[in-house]
Amino acid sequence: MLDVQGYAALNARSPLEPFRFSRREVGRQDVLIHIHYCGICHSDVHQTRDEWGGSLFPMVPGHEIVGTVEKVGTSVKQFKAGQMVGVGCFVDSCRTCSACKKGLEQYCEGHIAFTYNSTERDGVTPTYGGYSTNVVVDQRYLVRIPKRMRPEEAAPLLCAGITTYSPLRHWRIGKKHRLAVVGLGGLGHMAVKIGHALGARVTVLSRSDKKRADAKRLGARDFHNTSTPETFAALAKQFDFILDTVSAPHDLNAYLDLLKTDGTMILVGAPEKPAALEAFPLILKRRRLAGSMIGGIKETQEMLDFCAKRKLGADIEVIPIQEVNKAYERVVRGDVRYRFVIDMSSLK
Ligand SMILES: [Zn+2]
Numbered sequence: 001m002l003d004v005q006g007y008a009a010l011n012a013r014s015p016l017e018p019f020r021f022s023r024r025e026v027g028r029q030d031v032l033i034h035i036h037y038c039g040i041c042h043s044d045v046h047q048t049r050d051e052w053g054g055s056l057f058p059m060v061p062g063h064e065i066v067g068t069v070e071k072v073g074t075s076v077k078q079f080k081a082g083q084m085v086g087v088g089c090f091v092d093s094c095r096t097c098s099a100c101k102k103g104l105e106q107y108c109e110g111h112i113a114f115t116y117n118s119t120e121r122d123g124v125t126p127t128y129g130g131y132s133t134n135v136v137v138d139q140r141y142l143v144r145i146p147k148r149m150r151p152e153e154a155a156p157l158l159c160a161g162i163t164t165y166s167p168l169r170h171w172r173i174g175k176k177h178r179l180a181v182v183g184l185g186g187l188g189h190m191a192v193k194i195g196h197a198l199g200a201r202v203t204v205l206s207r208s209d210k211k212r213a214d215a216k217r218l219g220a221r222d223f224h225n226t227s228t229p230e231t232f233a234a235l236a237k238q239f240d241f242i243l244d245t246v247s248a249p250h251d252l253n254a255y256l257d258l259l260k261t262d263g264t265m266i267l268v269g270a271p272e273k274p275a276a277l278e279a280f281p282l283i284l285k286r287r288r289l290a291g292s293m294i295g296g297i298k299e300t301q302e303m304l305d306f307c308a309k310r311k312l313g314a315d316i317e318v319i320p321i322q323e324v325n326k327a328y329e330r331v332v333r334g335d336v337r338y339r340f341v342i343d344m345s346s347l348k
Pocket residue numbers: 041042043044063089159160
């Protein structure tokens with residue numbers, strides 16, 4: 001076994017602290033990665049605090065991992081030592097179900113091994129995430145980080161980037177469309193950048209005016225403050241698509257009214273409580289309410305290549321791991337523009 005240093009939550013109430021643990025030896029299909037950067041996703045906070053229930057402790061969070069290949073197994077052909085690679089939200093899946101066969105591993109109907117707070121395919125061995133020095137991952141679940149990308153700006157793309165890219169591509173959102181992005185946080189800021197790069201006319205809907213200038217800088221044409229009810233009246237029936245990135249409870253019905261006939265609202269944020277849904281906003285204009293979760297490995301690679309070509313990365317604040325608990329408090333307050341990334345060289 002490989003000895004690894006990381007940071008873990010030992011239970012739902014304790015702050016993260018230094019933690020030593022073991023990872024498997026490099027198997028034939030495996031790649032050993034020396035981790036340079038790991039993004040902090042809001043779901044790291046939810047899971048270390050067991051806010052979704054069922055958390056497994058000790059928990060080493062982190063699923064926005066970028067690092068260098070240190071060693072490869074004898075059957076690994078696609079990756080070699082020294083190469084910059086990424087690991088996203090899952091590290092394995094059943095590989096045989098219809099979803100896996102279509103490259104939609106995120107919707108695996110068998111057992112999906114999430115990068116942390118989950119188990120390997122054996123259903124027993126816990127998975128530990130990227131707040132650590134090293135990780136061992138099967139080559140099928142790795143992506144290449146394009147050379148011209150800054151690795152620290154690439155890390156958040158592995159969750160926030162793919163979570164917004166995948167639905168934008170699935171619904172073929174582009175030049176002919178008006179797209180509203182609800183919430184300008186880690187997910188929202190990537191949705192604006194990618195939506196704009198795909199040619200859509202992007203509007204940001206935010207709870208205050210504080211991010212108005214940022215929204216424009218990131219590529220939004222319009223910005224509206226949703227704390228005033230007039231906003232909803234003024235924007236009624238304006239949008240082809242709404243990408244809703246908010247993970248706090250909010251009134252979906254009010255947003256559905258902003259869609260044109262046949263418009264689609266896509267949820268990518270996950271509030272803890274169920275939302276009250278009225279039938280009329282859907283019925284009256286044949287509108288649709290949909291959801292989407294991250295993306296498959298092939299699509300994640302496609303997203304990275306797309307972002308590299310368009311020179312898109314996440315807007316980040318790099319921190320040493322010793323500041324992770326303070327950063328969590330700021331994530332909860334929405335006080336980060338727009339993603340914390342941990343510099344793993346701080347972990348000794
Ligand atoms: Zn995430």
